[in-house]
Amino acid sequence: MLNHRQTLFVNEYLVDLNATQAAIRAGYTVGSANETGCRLLRKPEIAETVRRAMAARAEKLHLSGEDVLRSIVEIRGRAVTRGKLSQALKANELLGKHLKLFTDRVEHAGHDGGPLEISDLELSNRLLTLIAILEERADGA
Structure with missing residues (x-):
């Protein structure tokens, strides 16, 4: 409790x-x-x-993983149509990471210097938050 x-x-x-x-x-x-x-x-x-x-x-x-990917593709299309190339590039970056076309090596350490563990669900939720921000920016432009 x-x-x-x-x-x-x-x-x-x-x-x-x-x-x-x-x-x-x-x-x-x-x-x-x-x-x-x-x-x-x-x-x-x-x-x-x-x-x-x-x-x-x-x-x-x-929401499912497919929904998230579909949303990124839609955002990318709207961004390209509107000439918002930085937003389109970010969408492409997210898709590329998902497809493992490239990876960033980032090391994180927990409180005791050991590995920092983040669940797949937490990573997915962070991605959903980012997608919501991108959608808001694409719609507001």
């Missing part, structure tokens, strides 16, 4: 998937928010609560 501040952390984390900012918004100390956020996400009961909430969000929105 999560305590009140842990529940606040989970709710805030679901806003932008930023553990540091979620810890700050939940009332944890700013100076140690990065470590606190990582530590909280490693707690099994918190990780499970986040996983269930993200799964429920995806189910509620009726």
